[in-house]
Amino acid sequence: MSTRIAAGFAALFLALPAGAGAQAQEIVLRAASAIDGRGGSIADATIVVRDGRIVTVGRGAAATPTYDLRGLTLLPGLIDTHVHIDTHFGKDGRATSQGETPQQSMLYSVENAYVTLMAGFTTVQSIGSPSDVDLRAAIARGIVPGPRLLTSITPITENSGTPDAIRAFVRKMKADGADLVKLFASKSSREGGAQTMSDEQIQAACDAAKAAGLRTWVHAHSPSSIRAATLAGCTTVTHGSQATDAELTLMQQHGTWFEPNIGLVSQNYLENKPRYLGIGNFNEEGFAFTEKGIPMKREMFKRALKVNGLKLIMGTDAGAGAHGRSAEEIIYRVQVAGQPAGDAIVDATSHNAMALGLADKIGALAPGFEADIIAVDGDPLKDITALRRVVFVMKGGKIYKNVAPVAVAPRR
Numbered sequence: 153m154s155t156r157i158a159a160g161f162a163a164l165f166l167a168l169p170a171g172a173g174a175q176a177q178e179i180v181l182r183a184a185s186a187i188d189g190r191g192g193s194i195a196d197a198t199i200v201v202r203d204g205r206i207v208t209v210g211r212g213a214a215a216t217p218t219y220d221l222r223g224l225t226l227l228p229g230l231i232d233t234h235v236h237i238d239t240h241f242g243k244d245g246r247a248t249s250q251g252e253t254p255q256q257s258m259l260y261s262v263e264n265a266y267v268t269l270m271a272g273f274t275t276v277q278s279i280g281s282p283s284d285v286d287l288r289a290a291i292a293r294g295i296v297p298g299p300r301l302l303t304s305i306t307p308i309t310e311n312s313g314t315p316d317a318i319r320a321f322v323r324k325m326k327a328d329g330a331d332l333v334k335l336f337a338s339k340s341s342r343e344g345g346a347q348t349m350s351d352e353q354i355q356a357a358c359d360a361a362k363a364a365g366l367r368t369w370v371h372a373h374s375p376s377s378i379r380a381a382t383l384a385g386c387t388t389v390t391h392g393s394q395a396t397d398a399e400l401t402l403m404q405q406h407g408t409w410f411e412p413n414i415g416l417v418s419q420n421y422l423e424n425k426p427r428y429l430g431i432g433n434f435n436e437e438g439f440a441f442t443e444k445g446i447p448m449k450r451e452m453f454k455r456a457l458k459v460n461g462l463k464l465i466m467g468t469d470a471g472a473g474a475h476g477r478s479a480e481e482i483i484y485r486v487q488v489a490g491q492p493a494g495d496a497i498v499d500a501t502s503h504n505a506m507a508l509g510l511a512d513k514i515g516a517l518a519p520g521f522e523a524d525i526i527a528v529d530g531d532p533l534k535d536i537t538a539l540r541r542v543v544f545v546m547k548g549g550k551i552y553k554n555v556a557p558v559a560v561a562p563r564r
């Protein structure tokens with residue numbers, strides 16, 4: 153057995169008590185640096201965790217680090233505000249769950265939750281499926297490994313009825329345990345993205361959600377649908393692929409969160425085209441829209457970056473084939489669309505936490521916060537692709553992954 157493997161086993165045994173519920177135990181992490189999620193970073197960082205929460209974040213050596221992650225960078229657990237955690241390639245390899253039992257479908261969701269957590273995403277918002285509710289409960293029980301899960305359960309569309317019917321539907325979603333409400337205010341980008349819900353329907357949904365204490369996430373591609381969602385006081389516009397400078401500025405003025413999905417979702421559809429083709433609007437015409445949308449979204453995002461004060465967040469719209477790859481959206485924003493790496497990381501951590509209404513709990517390395525901490529191999533501020541190399545994952549003080557290369561101390 154090499155020293156490295158032996159040390160790896162030692163680390164594994166150290167991890168067990170924490171994982172087995174001995175949460176009163178203190179865990180000390182030491183790393184080359186820590187990115188705090190709010191735009192700051194600390195060299196030679198030491199983080200102390202107790203009872204599942206961060207106690208201190210500081211500089212300099214701890215007496216005995218429980219985990220010596222020298223050479224690595226610590227970050228708050230990443231957040232994806234837009235996934236479809238139930239979507240998967242079924243037994244025939246196609247992007248549909250047709251012909252599956254509910255049990256089979258749920259196991260795919262469990263797999264998606266696992267790969268998402270292993271990729272360093274400790275919180276995701278699923279937008280949304282009825283099966284999310286049971287998955288959320290299973291993860292919260294603490295045995296099934298997965299990210300903190302939020303869900304919109306069932307979306308509202310133009311077919312959800314009158315404003316009164318929509319208000320009643322929102323109250324039902326609240327009673328069913330929804331964390332937010334999803335609206336489809338426009339067609340899919342594969343169908344041109346025109347507004348579908350009326351302004352009155354959008355207003356009713358966002359008013360009722362606000363009254364029920366729920367956030368709203370509005371799928372909107374066309375300028376008119378983005379304007380309607382913004383003017384109705386909805387929480388977040390997602391996609392926004394056809395936003396002009398006027399809509400970007402309007403969102404900024406109204407404090408609307410904007411979650412563009414410019415990278416992973418299209419990449420994934422094109423990479424997996426044979427698995428999608430022929431299902432719903434995944435036809436040749438739809439794929440032509442997807443291809444055309446890539447430069448359009450990239451240019452829209454570049455314009456969005458120039459709107460001072462626009463509240464940008466990071467969501468991927470991850471579907472079948474994209475789970476566990478959410479960091480690709482961050483990498484794309486930096487490498488292709490020119491967003492500074494530090495800003496892209498803030499979007500995917502503290503900004504996302506704010507948009508989820510969890511700004512005092514997650515999304516930052518700060519005292520009192522949930523100990524959602526990851527380590528990546530490299531410095532993502534210098535090389536954003538380090539986010540592909542997540543070697544350590546802690547959620548709520550519990551370690552779910554530690555494949556960190558062991559630092560070799562010089563022997564005397």
Ligand SMILES: [Zn+2]
Pocket residue numbers: 234235236279469
């Ligand atoms: Zn979506």
